[in-house]
Amino acid sequence: MFVTFVQPPNKQNGYSGQSLHYLIPAFPHSRPLSVSAAASTILSSPLLDAIALLQLELITMATTTVQITAPAEYTTVQLLTPNGPVSRRVRCGKPRTPTLEEMPIIDLSSIDGDESARKALSTQIKAAAENTGFFYVSNHGIPQDLIEEALQQCKNFFDQSQDDKDRVAFTKAGKFCGYHGVGSTQINNKETKDNKETFSMRYDTRIDPSHDCVDDINSNFDSIDFVWNGTSHLTKFRPVLTEFYQRRLTLARKLIRLFALALELPEDYFDSIITTPGADAVHLHYPGTEETDDIDVGIGSHTDIQCVTLLWQDMSGGLQVLSADDEWLDARPIEGTLVINIGDFLQRLSNNRFKSTVHRVYNRQKASRYAMPFFLGFNPDAVCEVVPTCTDAEHPPLYEPISCGEWRSSRLRLAETGKLN
Numbered sequence: 001m002f003v004t005f006v007q008p009p010n011k012q013n014g015y016s017g018q019s020l021h022y023l024i025p026a027f028p029h030s031r032p033l034s035v036s037a038a039a040s041t042i043l044s045s046p047l048l049d050a051i052a053l054l055q056l057e058l059i060t061m062a063t064t065t066v067q068i069t070a071p072a073e074y075t076t077v078q079l080l081t082p083n084g085p086v087s088r089r090v091r092c093g094k095p096r097t098p099t100l101e102e103m104p105i106i107d108l109s110s111i112d113g114d115e116s117a118r119k120a121l122s123t124q125i126k127a128a129a130e131n132t133g134f135f136y137v138s139n140h141g142i143p144q145d146l147i148e149e150a151l152q153q154c155k156n157f158f159d160q161s162q163d164d165k166d167r168v169a170f171t172k173a174g175k176f177c178g179y180h181g182v183g184s185t186q187i188n189n190k191e192t193k194d195n196k197e198t199f200s201m202r203y204d205t206r207i208d209p210s211h212d213c214v215d216d217i218n219s220n221f222d223s224i225d226f227v228w229n230g231t232s233h234l235t236k237f238r239p240v241l242t243e244f245y246q247r248r249l250t251l252a253r254k255l256i257r258l259f260a261l262a263l264e265l266p267e268d269y270f271d272s273i274i275t276t277p278g279a280d281a282v283h284l285h286y287p288g289t290e291e292t293d294d295i296d297v298g299i300g301s302h303t304d305i306q307c308v309t310l311l312w313q314d315m316s317g318g319l320q321v322l323s324a325d326d327e328w329l330d331a332r333p334i335e336g337t338l339v340i341n342i343g344d345f346l347q348r349l350s351n352n353r354f355k356s357t358v359h360r361v362y363n364r365q366k367a368s369r370y371a372m373p374f375f376l377g378f379n380p381d382a383v384c385e386v387v388p389t390c391t392d393a394e395h396p397p398l399y400e401p402i403s404c405g406e407w408r409s410s411r412l413r414l415a416e417t418g419k420l421n
Contacts, residue, residue: 077301077322077358088322088358095320095328095362102132102323103331109139111254122261129262133342133355134321134331140338142247147312150244150283151370153237157199158285168230170200176280176412177202177223178230182287194300195289195363201227201245201281209246210253210275245281245374248310252279252376255308255340263350264389270378278306278377278408286318286361286369301360304343305411306377306404311339316369322358331359345377345407348399351390380405 077088106124110117128135157165162181170178180198204224205211231237253274260269301322313319319331319339331339347356363369378384385401 074326079301079303079358089326090322091325091327093327095330098132098134098321098323098329098331101127102329103134103136103321104128105136105138105334105337107139108137108141111141111258118258118267119261122258125255125258126262129259129342129350129354131355132321132323132329133347133357134359135340136334136337137340138334138337140251142244142251142338144336146240146244146247147372149236149240150372151314153234153240154199154283154285154370154372156234157231157237157283158197165197168199168227173223173226173230176200178227196284196286196361198285199283201241203277203279205276207242207246208276209250241281241283244372245279248281248374249277249279249376252308252310252374255310256376259308259346259354263353263387265387269387273378273382273384273404274376276379278375278380278404280306280375282373282375284369284371284373286363286371288366288368289363290366301358303356303358304341304375305345305408306343306375307346307349308343308376309339309341310374310376311341311371312373313339313371314369316363316365316367318361318363318365318369319371320360320362324355343375343377344411345384345404348402348407349384349387349390351386351395351398353390377408378404380408 073092074089075092077090079086079088104124104127106121106128108121110121125135165179165181168178170176170180172178177200180200182195182197202224204221206221228238256270256274257267261267263269311319313333315333315335317330317332319333321329321331321341323329341359342354342356344356347354361369361371381403383401383403386397386399391397
């Protein structure tokens with residue numbers, strides 16, 4: 001008996017498929033098999049364990065040709081990095097629920113506690129950072145009513161006419177502030193354009209709660225003021241988003257101190273380089289889509305650029321995280337939590353001990369999805385190197401020193417143009 005095992009084409013990676021032919025020894029039956037009996041025998045054979053389609057054609061009473069088409073087991077995700085394209089193998093199939101080891105829920109109620117309480121927290125964070133690099137935090141200290149009001153202000157902005165939103169387009173504001181329209185970005189050039197629109201805020205010393213006075217460090221004032229002037233008709237928009245920004249900046253600085261402890265460094269190791277950080281707040285609207293729409297992703301497969309991301313997401317779902325076992329994990333929303341994940345720059349400083357993990361948003365629902373991520377990096381001019389606790393004679397530094405600002409700028413250029421310079 002001859003068996004043809006057909007690997008189907010895969011839309012995502014352009015694979016055209018192939019056929020593998022097997023000769024199966026004669027079955028131990030005293031008479032020729034019927035088609036149904038042959039199928040039953042083959043399906044119970046250990047040779048084939050994943051069957052999508054079975055077609056049988058009886059050629060003669062003694063020979064049966066069986067064509068079996070099985071789904072591809074893996075596809076690939078390609079990422080554009082400073083070292084060139086990098087491909088990750090990804091298991092096909094629906095995303096699975098992460099285990100608590102892969103994405104734990106960490107209670108931050110003791111983040112302002114004594115030293116032993118903070119060290120205990122850092123131990124939990126270290127385990128999560130070295131595993132998937134993603135975890136949830138509860139009792140994070142940001143009031144729920146403030147989050148809900150920030151969400152409402154985002155909806156008010158995105159519900160405007162296109163002309164009103166375009167008044168604060170990033171092409172007019174500059175410095176990556178302002179509005180990006182649906183399909184105006186493509187974070188992964190091997191996938192479809194991002195089916196999202198965004199409103200972005202950048203760091204402003206004038207609203208930093210840790211600064212008593214404003215100096216000339218910030219060079220974004222013109223861009224920031226342009227954006228606020230263009231949204232002044234939304235009377236609560238600026239004050240609510242500013243307060244939400246401040247709360248997340250304060251929490252992010254506390255988390256950086258826990259990351260220092262997790263790296264076996266003094267708790268204040270990074271304090272001097274998060275005084276005027278690269279800290280960006282992005283407010284996202286993913287329009288609803290139909291299953292028939294030719295859209296793969298809300299935002300394509302990528303890793304985050306800076307040190308750490310704090311994400312609030314609505315209850316719609318859609319965030320997917322690539323596990324160490326090459327499977328998409330469904331990072332489902334959990335009421336009252338934020339999602340925290342490691343960015344590329346912190347992975348660099350940890351000499352790859354902490355994991356900056358590939359993730360995407362796959363929004364396949366008719367309703368809109370909203371999310372509000374906050375990205376924290378170090379002071380743009382701070383030149384950083386792999387921390388001393390992550391190197392020794394057997395583990396030399398994997399990365400050269402670089403400033404956080406230079407790293408961020410080069411990565412953004414790479415995302416926009418495909419080139420570093």
